[in-house]
Amino acid sequence: MKWTDLPNEGCSVARTMSVLGDRWTLLILRDTLFGIRRFDDIQKRLKITRHVLSDRLKRLESHGLLERKPYQERPTRFEYHPTQAAKDFVPVMQAMTAWAQTHLPTEKSEPYRFLDRATRSPTNPKVIDANTGAEITSKSIWVEANRD
Amino acid sequence: MKWTDLPNEGCSVARTMSVLGDRWTLLILRDTLFGIRRFDDIQKRLKITRHVLSDRLKRLESHGLLERKPYQERPTRFEYHPTQAAKDFVPVMQAMTAWAQTHLPTEKSEPYRFLDRATRSPTNPKVIDANTGAEITSKSIWVEANRD
DNA sequence: CACAGTGAGTTCCATTTTGGAACCCGTTTG
DNA sequence: CAAACGGGTTCCAAAATGGAACTCACTGTG
Numbered sequence: 108m109k110w111t112d113l114p115n116e117g118c119s120v121a122r123t124m125s126v127l128g129d130r131w132t133l134l135i136l137r138d139t140l141f142g143i144r145r146f147d148d149i150q151k152r153l154k155i156t157r158h159v160l161s162d163r164l165k166r167l168e169s170h171g172l173l174e175r176k177p178y179q180e181r182p183t184r185f186e187y188h189p190t191q192a193a194k195d196f197v198p199v200m201q202a203m204t205a206w207a208q209t210h211l212p213t214e215k216s217e218p219y220r221f222l223d224r225a226t227r228s229p230t231n232p233k234v235i236d237a238n239t240g241a242e243i244t245s246k247s248i249w250v251e252a253n254r255d
Numbered sequence: 256m257k258w259t260d261l262p263n264e265g266c267s268v269a270r271t272m273s274v275l276g277d278r279w280t281l282l283i284l285r286d287t288l289f290g291i292r293r294f295d296d297i298q299k300r301l302k303i304t305r306h307v308l309s310d311r312l313k314r315l316e317s318h319g320l321l322e323r324k325p326y327q328e329r330p331t332r333f334e335y336h337p338t339q340a341a342k343d344f345v346p347v348m349q350a351m352t353a354w355a356q357t358h359l360p361t362e363k364s365e366p367y368r369f370l371d372r373a374t375r376s377p378t379n380p381k382v383i384d385a386n387t388g389a390e391i392t393s394k395s396i397w398v399e400a401n402r403d
Numbered sequence: 404c405a406c407a408g409t410g411a412g413t414t415c416c417a418t419t420t421t422g423g424a425a426c427c428c429g430t431t432t433g
Numbered sequence: 434c435a436a437a438c439g440g441g442t443t444c445c446a447a448a449a450t451g452g453a454a455c456t457c458a459c460t461g462t463g
Contacts, residue, residue: 117363215265
């Protein structure tokens with residue numbers, strides 16, 4: 108299988124990888140979600156090549172995660188704004204962050220914090236089953252092959 | 256920045272990408288979590304090159320996500336078992352799956368289902384703040400740069 | 404005993420992707 | 434008019450990937 112086959116997979120994890128499955132794309136998305144929206148700003152922060160950045164921005168746009176919006180005319184310049192689809196990835200990113208803090212620890216401090224918007228207090232993400240309210244853990248879950 | 260710098264980043268998303276940030280690694284991890292544990296079985300399912308699979312298994316093992324366990328002697332053969340760190344990624348994967356079902360839809364059916372282990376009924380993942388019990392969405396979250 | 408088969412890799416080479424730097428294009432500012 | 438800014442594209446070398454063949458240690462079959 109090649110990368111180009113991934114978008115057509117039935118598995119949602121595989122389709123997610125077809126968009127975000129490389130070293131940089133999720134970090135670019137993260138930056139736009141944290142308010143960094145211009146080509147040069149993203150490039151300077153991540154220090155990735157302009158070539159790759161250009162390519163990834165196009166990919167994120169084509170999958171509906173970013174929207175290219177002009178912020179000035181003459182010369183026309185664009186900002187990359189996260190769409191609702193991108194914003195809906197925030198909880199996933201936060202769950203991922205909590206996982207990495209436990210399982211890929213470091214002495215360095217996290218550059219960003221996720222706070223409750225109303226109270227400005229730290230949040231502690233937990234994945235639950237909306238049907239029962241019970242926490243989802245590897246112990247509570249049974250994975251079954253689907254045969255439709 | 257190069258890929259080799261990612262593991263030393265303070266950002267947890269970046270460190271996660273240093274382990275899972277390529278097309279195949281998360282799919283390999285997914286398969287081991289779903290019970291596929293032998294080299295040839297993973298290779299046949301994903302149809303990735305043996306070379307890349309060998310490399311990724313080593314990486315997952317070196318980051319503590321997989322454990323190589325012999326299942327027979329003469330000749331010694333190994334299975335790759337997910338560690339607790341890998342199992343703890345299940346909720347993240349499930350949140351990701353729910354995201355992709357909404358934002359990267361497809362007509363094909365999902366090859367796996369996440370069921371409640373006790374009741375065998377479908378689950379509906381939702382990320383909440385364990386402190387307040389409120390759902391975490393992009394609207395409820397405020398992202399702040401950390402200055403320690 | 405020769406020989407095909409199995410499982411887990413490794414090696415080799417061609418094709419892709421990435422990293423790094425330089426270049427381009429329309430403007431604005433000195 | 435020259436330099437600077439923002440947002441790219443182009444070029445080439447280096448690294449990663451895809452595909453196939455090969456190895457090694459057995460096992461089972463005729």
